[in-house]
Amino acid sequence: xxxxxxxxNSLYYxxxxxxxxxxxxxxxxxKFFLTDSRYQQEATEIIKNATVIIEGDLYKKANEIIxxxxxxxxxxxxxxxxxxxxxxxxxxxxxxLKAKPDFSHKKRIIKSYKxxxxxxxxxxLGAKSFDEFAKMINSNGFGKDEYELTYxxxxxxxxxxxxxxSFDPIVAVNANASKPHALPTNKTLTKxxxxxxxAGLKYKRYCSDRTRTVSTINGFNFSTKxxxxxxxxxxxxxxxxxxxxxxxxxxxxxxxxxxxxxxxxNVIEKAGFGEYYIHSTGHGVGLxxxxxxxxxxxxxxxxxxxxxxxxxxxxxxxxxxxIRIEDMVVMxxxxxxxL
Numbered sequence: 001x002x003x004x005x006x007x008x009n010s011l012y013y014x015x016x017x018x019x020x021x022x023x024x025x026x027x028x029x030x031k032f033f034l035t036d037s038r039y040q041q042e043a044t045e046i047i048k049n050a051t052v053i054i055e056g057d058l059y060k061k062a063n064e065i066i067x068x069x070x071x072x073x074x075x076x077x078x079x080x081x082x083x084x085x086x087x088x089x090x091x092x093x094x095x096x097l098k099a100k101p102d103f104s105h106k107k108r109i110i111k112s113y114k115x116x117x118x119x120x121x122x123x124x125l126g127a128k129s130f131d132e133f134a135k136m137i138n139s140n141g142f143g144k145d146e147y148e149l150t151y152x153x154x155x156x157x158x159x160x161x162x163x164x165x166s167f168d169p170i171v172a173v174n175a176n177a178s179k180p181h182a183l184p185t186n187k188t189l190t191k192x193x194x195x196x197x198x199a200g201l202k203y204k205r206y207c208s209d210r211t212r213t214v215s216t217i218n219g220f221n222f223s224t225k226x227x228x229x230x231x232x233x234x235x236x237x238x239x240x241x242x243x244x245x246x247x248x249x250x251x252x253x254x255x256x257x258x259x260x261x262x263x264x265x266n267v268i269e270k271a272g273f274g275e276y277y278i279h280s281t282g283h284g285v286g287l288x289x290x291x292x293x294x295x296x297x298x299x300x301x302x303x304x305x306x307x308x309x310x311x312x313x314x315x316x317x318x319x320x321x322x323i324r325i326e327d328m329v330v331m332x333x334x335x336x337x338x339l
Contacts, residue, residue, distance in 0.1 A: 001026065001075060002026060002027050002028065002069075002071050002073060002074050002075060003025075003026050003074065003075040003076065003100075003103065004023060004024070004025050004026075004062065004066075004074060004075075004076050004089065005023065005024040005025075005076075005077070005080065005103075005104060006022075006023055006024075006080040006081060006085070007077070007080045007104065008020065008022075009104070009205070009287035009288050010024070010077075010080070010103075010104035011023075011024045011033070012205060012287060013104060013107070013108055013287060014026070014031075014049075014050075015031070015033055015046075015047045015048075015049055015050050016046055016047065016048075017033075017042065017043055017046040017047050019035055019038075019039045019042070019043070021035060021036055021038075021039070021058065022034060022035040022039070022043075022058070023035075023058050023059075023062050024050065025062060025065060025066070027065075027066075027069045027071055028071075030051070030069070031049060031050035031051065032050055032051050032053055032065060033047050033050040033051070033052050033053065034053045034055055034058045034061055034062060035052070035053075035054065035055075035058070036054065036055065036056060036058070037054050037056075040052075040054045053065075059085060059088035059089050060088070062089050063088070063089055063090070063091060063092070063093070066089075066093060066095070067092070067093065071095060072095055072096060073095060073096040073097075073098055074093075074095055074096070074097055074098065075098045075100045075103060076097065076098070076099060076100065076103070077099075077100055077101060077102065077103040077104065078099045078101060079101055079102065102292060105284075105288070105291050105292045106292060108286055108287065108291060108292075109284065109291070109292045109293060109307060110304060110305075110306045110307060111286065111306045111307070111308050111330070112306075113306075115206065115286065115308075116306065116308065116330055116339075118203060118204050118206040119203075119206050119207075119208070119285065119286070119308055119328065119330070119339060120330075120339050121203045121204075121206075122200070122201060122202060122203035122206050122207060122208035123208045123210070123328050123339040124339075125163070125201055125203055125208065126157070126199070126200050126201050126208035126209075126210050127210065129156045129157045129159075129199070129201060130156075130197070130199070130210065130212065130222040131221065131222065132156040133152065133153050133156040133157075133197070133199075133222075134220060134221050134222050136152050136155075136156060137149070137152070137189070137195075137216070137220075138218075138219055138220065141189060142189055142190060142191060142216070143188055143189070143190070144188060144189060145184070145185070145186045145187060145188045145189075146171055146172065146173060146176065146184035146185050146186070146187055146189075147184045147185075147186070149171045149173075149184075149189060150168075150169055150171045150184045153169040153171050153197060153199055154168075154169060157169065157199055157200070157201045158201065163201050163202065163203075164201065164202040165199070165200065165201055165202065166199075166200030166201060166202055166207035166208060166209055166289045167199075167200060167209075167289050169197065169198065169199035170182055170196065170197065170198040170199070170211075171184060171195070171196075171197050171199075172184075172195070172196045172197075172322065173187045173188075173189050173193050173194065173195055173196075174187065174193055174194050174321060175187075175319050175320060175321060176322075177194060177195075177196035177213065177316075177321055177322035177323070178316045178317055178318050178319065178320060178321055178322040179316070179322065180278065180279055180314065180316060180322065180324070182196075182322075189216060190216075191216060191217065191218065192215060192216060192217060192229055193215075193216045194213065194214075194215060194216075194228065194233060194321050194323075195213070195214050195215075195216050196211065196212075196213045196322055196323070196324060197211065197212055197213075197214075197222070198210070198211040198324065198326065199211075200289065205287055206286060206287060207285050207286065207287070207288070207289045208285070208328065209285050209289060209310055209326065209328055210326055210327065210328070211312055211324045211325060211326035212224070212325065212326075213226070213237065213240075213322075213323045213324060213325060214226050215227060215228045215229070224241055224244075224325060232320075233321055233323075235271070236273060236276075236315045236317070236321070236323050237323050239267065239268055239271040239273055239315065240268070240313050240314060240315055240323045240324065240325050241325055242267050242271075243263075243264040243265075243267035243268050243313040244264065244311055244312075244313050244325045244326075244327070246263050246264065246267050247260060247263040247264045247281065247311045247313070247336075248311055248327070248329060248336050248338060249336075250263050251263060251303065251311075251329075251331075251335075251336050252303075252334055252335060253303055253304055253305050253331050253334040253335075254302065254303065254304075254334070255302070255303050256299070256300050256301065256302060256303070257293050257294060257295045257296065257299035257300070257301040257302075257303060258295075258296065258297050258298060258299050258300065260281060260282075260295050260303060261280060261281040261282075261295050261296055261297050261299070262297075263281075264277075264281045264311065264313035265277060265281070265297070265313075267313075268313060268315060273315045276315045276316050276317050277313065277314060277315060277316075278314075278316055279314065280294060280295055280296035280297065281295040281296070281311060281312065281313060282294075282295035282309045282310035282311050282312050282326075283295065283309060283310055284307065284308060284309045285308055285309065285310060285328055286308065293307055293309055295309055295310075295311070303331060304331065305331045305332060305333065305334065306330065306331060306332070307330070307331050308328060308329070308330045308339070309328070309329060310326050310327065310328050310329070311326065311327055311329055311336075312324055312325065312326030312327075313325065327339070
């Protein structure tokens with residue numbers, strides 16, 4: 001198959017290396033990695049399955065390579081390209097250009113056993129970081145605002161800058177947690193508040209993703225066993241946990257993604273919170289924090305063994321509170337295994 005890639009993680013998947021200025025071209029049995037002189041040493045040392053080409057104008061060189069090959073068709077992912085870059089690459093090409101959205105993500109939807117172990121390691125390191133963050137808050141986090149708490153979360157997750165994060169952590173107190181992707185505010189944390197934390201880290205480029213909602217009693221931790229003073233909050237929390245556990249226990253390989261979504265959604269709707277469940281049940285995770293499969297009400301994707309995705313039901317009552325519980329899972333022998 002003939003194709004061209006630009007996205008960093010797509011390139012890494014193909015040849016074990018990527019940088020912020022590179023292209024990957026596959027023309028039958030010939031493969032090319034194009035980058036500039038800043039990355040020459042690393043690229044030539046690491047890449048073994050493609051010809052490394054060092055060039056100042058990557059688009060012009062790619063155009064020349066494609067023209068010289070005399071191929072008839074070239075596949076590309078339109079989501080990876082700006083109009084400018086695509087026009088430079090394809091200028092004067094007399095071939096069929098075939099748009100294939102999510103080209104690399106579709107290749108990566110079934111994880112290898114090696115990838116699963118890397119993801120498992122990322123998840124375990126992420127869980128340990130949550131434990132460290134809880135200790136930091138219990139020690140000196142009360143009275144700090146969400147900006148400071150977010151900084152503390154980054155410190156715990158990155159191990160003081162030694163690791164990359166999957167994304168900027170979401171750290172939200174009480175009413176701010178009713179926004180699924182809440183931004184930090186000046187709201188300070190006090191005892192017995194509701195605290196939602198959604199965060200992850202990378203291990204050898206593979207991402208983790210985890211959410212916990214907790215009651216900040218003395219000595220709290222990020223386990224799923226939580227007790228809240230408010231009966232309404234407690235009912236919502238217990239409902240989300242039941243929905244989370246229901247999907248984990250009942251999801252099977254061979255189901256459609258929307259059927260897995262229903263395993264969480266039906267529980268929440270039956271409890272009377274359906275209008276407050278405003279996002280899908282989950283998404284795939286790998287080199288990117290959001291990959292296929294997407295566990296949504298509209299997805300007919302068939303869930304297969306070695307797919308890795310999140311289960312993350314939630315209830316969000318505007319101006320009151322929000323609750324989400326999220327774990328990464330993998331399908332093994334037809335059933336879910338929590339990573």
